[in-house]
Amino acid sequence: MVDRRKDGPQFPVASQAFTALTFPATASAALTATLANISGVIESIEAVMTDTQDGITYTVAITSATAASLFSEAALGDNQTHYKTALSNKGTPDADFNPALVNSTLTLTVTPSAAPDAGEVGTKTATVTVTIYYR
Numbered sequence: 001m002v003d004r005r006k007d008g009p010q011f012p013v014a015s016q017a018f019t020a021l022t023f024p025a026t027a028s029a030a031l032t033a034t035l036a037n038i039s040g041v042i043e044s045i046e047a048v049m050t051d052t053q054d055g056i057t058y059t060v061a062i063t064s065a066t067a068a069s070l071f072s073e074a075a076l077g078d079n080q081t082h083y084k085t086a087l088s089n090k091g092t093p094d095a096d097f098n099p100a101l102v103n104s105t106l107t108l109t110v111t112p113s114a115a116p117d118a119g120e121v122g123t124k125t126a127t128v129t130v131t132i133y134y135r
Contacts, residue, residue, distance in 0.1 A: 014040065017131040018108045025117035025124050033130075035106045040134040042100040044085045045071055048129045051079035052116040058128060059111045065104035071097050075113075078126065106132070 018033040047060050060082075061072040073096070076082050084096035108130050116126035 013043070013133050013135055015131055015133045017129060018106075020127050020129045021108075021110050023112055023116050023126045023128070026115045028112050028115045030109050030111040032110075033108045035108075035132070038106050038132070038134065039103045040101075042070065042086065042102060042132050042134045044083065044133040045097075046131045046133070047076060047082045047084075049076065049078045049080055049082070050127045052124060052126045054078075054114065054117065056116060056126070057113045059109075059113075060128070060130060061109045061111075062100075062130075062132070063107045063109070064102060065106075070100040070102065070106070073097075102134070 016035050016038060018035055021031040021033055023031065042062075045060075045062070047058075049058060055078065057075045057077050059072070059074040060076055062070045064070055071084070073082075073084065086095050086097050086099040110128045110130070112126065117124040
């Protein structure tokens with residue numbers, strides 16, 4: 001673990017990607033991934049969803065080691081990159097969520113609204129990749 005208490009507000013942004021979650025073509029159960037030893041303030045979250053051609057959406061949630069909700073957003077569409085920022089307090093025009101101070105393991109949970117290939121033959125999988133940016 002890096003001690004950044006003396007670095008002040010100017011120390012560089014770090015990024016960590018959760019393991020990519022791949023949803024089977026005919027399943028719609030939530031999948032999870034974890035990141036260990038994250039220490040800092042989460043300022044941005046990037047979620048990349050592959051194209052399912054069925055227009056499904058996803059709910060993305062990040063929780064702390066004590067199950068505190070740090071981020072949650074529903075109805076994130078497929079075939080898009082969603083970038084969420086915490087530039088100020090939530091509820092203001094320039095922020096999507098509150099900055100989250102963490103020093104623990106984070107758990108990512110992604111839940112699709114339907115099976116990735118529900119309207120097709122049943123062979124197309126979907127992948128969701130989530131990266132956090134923190135100081």
